[in-house]
Amino acid sequence: MVKQLKLNALEEHLHDGMSILVGGFMCVGTPELIIDEIVKSNVKDLTIYCNDSGFEEQGVGKLIKNNQVKKLVASHIGLNPYAGKLMSSQEMDVELIPQGTLAERIRAGGSGLGGILTQTGINTIVEKNKQIINVNNQSYILETPIRADLAIIYGNKIDQYGNTMYRATTRNFNPVMAMAADKVIAQARHMVQQLDPECVHTPHIFVDYVIKEEDSD
Amino acid sequence: MTRQEKKEFIAKRVAREFTDGDVVNLGIGLPTLVANYIPEDITIYLQSENGLIGLGPKPDETTLDKDITNAGGQPVTLKTGGMYFDSATSFAIIRGGHVDKTVLGSLQVDETGSLANWIIPGKLVPGMGGAMDLVMGAKEVIIAMTHMNRGKTKILKRCTLPLTAKNQVNKIITEMGVFEIKDQKLYLLEYNKDFTIEEIKAATEADLIIHNPKEMVVY
Numbered sequence: 001m002v003k004q005l006k007l008n009a010l011e012e013h014l015h016d017g018m019s020i021l022v023g024g025f026m027c028v029g030t031p032e033l034i035i036d037e038i039v040k041s042n043v044k045d046l047t048i049y050c051n052d053s054g055f056e057e058q059g060v061g062k063l064i065k066n067n068q069v070k071k072l073v074a075s076h077i078g079l080n081p082y083a084g085k086l087m088s089s090q091e092m093d094v095e096l097i098p099q100g101t102l103a104e105r106i107r108a109g110g111s112g113l114g115g116i117l118t119q120t121g122i123n124t125i126v127e128k129n130k131q132i133i134n135v136n137n138q139s140y141i142l143e144t145p146i147r148a149d150l151a152i153i154y155g156n157k158i159d160q161y162g163n164t165m166y167r168a169t170t171r172n173f174n175p176v177m178a179m180a181a182d183k184v185i186a187q188a189r190h191m192v193q194q195l196d197p198e199c200v201h202t203p204h205i206f207v208d209y210v211i212k213e214e215d216s217d
Numbered sequence: 218m219t220r221q222e223k224k225e226f227i228a229k230r231v232a233r234e235f236t237d238g239d240v241v242n243l244g245i246g247l248p249t250l251v252a253n254y255i256p257e258d259i260t261i262y263l264q265s266e267n268g269l270i271g272l273g274p275k276p277d278e279t280t281l282d283k284d285i286t287n288a289g290g291q292p293v294t295l296k297t298g299g300m301y302f303d304s305a306t307s308f309a310i311i312r313g314g315h316v317d318k319t320v321l322g323s324l325q326v327d328e329t330g331s332l333a334n335w336i337i338p339g340k341l342v343p344g345m346g347g348a349m350d351l352v353m354g355a356k357e358v359i360i361a362m363t364h365m366n367r368g369k370t371k372i373l374k375r376c377t378l379p380l381t382a383k384n385q386v387n388k389i390i391t392e393m394g395v396f397e398i399k400d401q402k403l404y405l406l407e408y409n410k411d412f413t414i415e416e417i418k419a420a421t422e423a424d425l426i427i428h429n430p431k432e433m434v435v436y
Contacts, residue, residue: 025268025304026286027290028286028290052344074344075344076346077342077343078344079290098346098349098350099345100307100311100347102304103304118312120349125379126345166301168301169286171268174303176304201303
């Protein structure tokens with residue numbers, strides 16, 4: 001059985017300086033209730049890995065607005081002007097990496113790989129300070145794995161074991177992130193008894209805690 | 218032409234680049250318009266890097282589903298036969314060479330096929346999103362953009378902004394013409410008869426090889 005967590009018990013899993021993988025793509029498939037609780041906890045100096053910087057009032061944008069983020073690793077920050085402002089004033093360290101490289105680095109982190117080799121970013125500033133490896137006369141960038149202390153993900157249906165099924169494009173980064181953190185907390189839109197084993201996107205062994213949406217009041 | 222007319226003209230011409238069965242990824246902005254003009258006699262499969270193939274038209278009130286979005290985070294619909302997948306699968310599709318054509322906008326393109334479309338240092342730092350993956354991974358890279366930006370040419374001898382990728386662009390389609398890059402040389406394949414060849418050359422910093430170009434047909 002997966003452990004169910006009340007929102008107000010989330011704080012004991014948070015600490016200053018921790019790293020967090022946040023699922024979602026432009027806030028679609030992002031566990032907003034968990035983010036709200038991290039905002040309330042006011043933990044500082046976070047390193048956040050997310051596809052993008054969300055919007056100013058949505059997604060990881062809420063953590064950025066509350067000045068809790070020391071470093072943001074993302075592929076895109078275009079829709080959150082405040083994130084751009086903090087990047088320019090160097091109040092927040094922003095590392096922009098290609099979206100596919102972000103997905104693969106997280107996948108490597110969760111899969112026990114020492115990194116991945118890719119041609120994305122070759123001959124651009126992305127390759128700066130990275131090892132270039134030649135395979136069959138082609139140059140590849142060695143991109144290192146990403147892991148974090150915590151991953152927060154968003155499932156559409158999660159069963160009592162923690163097996164998780166996503167819906168439509170809310171899936172995005174959630175499955176790879178669930179594999180790459182020491183602790184995984186999932187926000188469940190719906191809790192069900194048991195999912196059809198053929199329809200499990202994230203096996204329960206990756207999910208440590210579930211927070212039910214209906215418990216949020 | 219107004220700016221909007223130029224965009225529609227370019228989108229209509231890009232839509233004629235596809236063949237039946239193509240897997241295509243359209244970037245945000247002008248490239249998104251291309252979906253409105255796909256010839257009715259072919260079927261193409263639109264991929265969106267946030268995790269779907271089978272991108273359909275914008276939803277109306279009755280078909281709106283907030284869980285179905287495109288790479289710009291906007292609500293979309295899924296066509297019959299379409300499906301969803303996670304980001305790692307999505308980029309395996311892109312990086313593994315399973316996308317036939319990608320259409321992207323650009324700030325600059327040069328005659329060697331290099332492009333710059335993700336950063337203007339000190340000014341605009343949106344990030345590359347999936348653009349670097351798409352231009353490296355797709356079999357064919359088509360740049361769809363207006364020919365000039367505030368009177369300045371965007372087709373250069375060498376890009377001056379930080380690159381998105383080196384030597385990856387195959388075609389450029391603007392309101393002035395259709396250009397092909399082969400062996401690091403730029404060729405004019407088609408021209409818009411609203412412009413003279415001299416005007417097109419003057420609007421293009423790159424060396425342009427002109428050899429019996431055809432008239433650009435858009436309908």
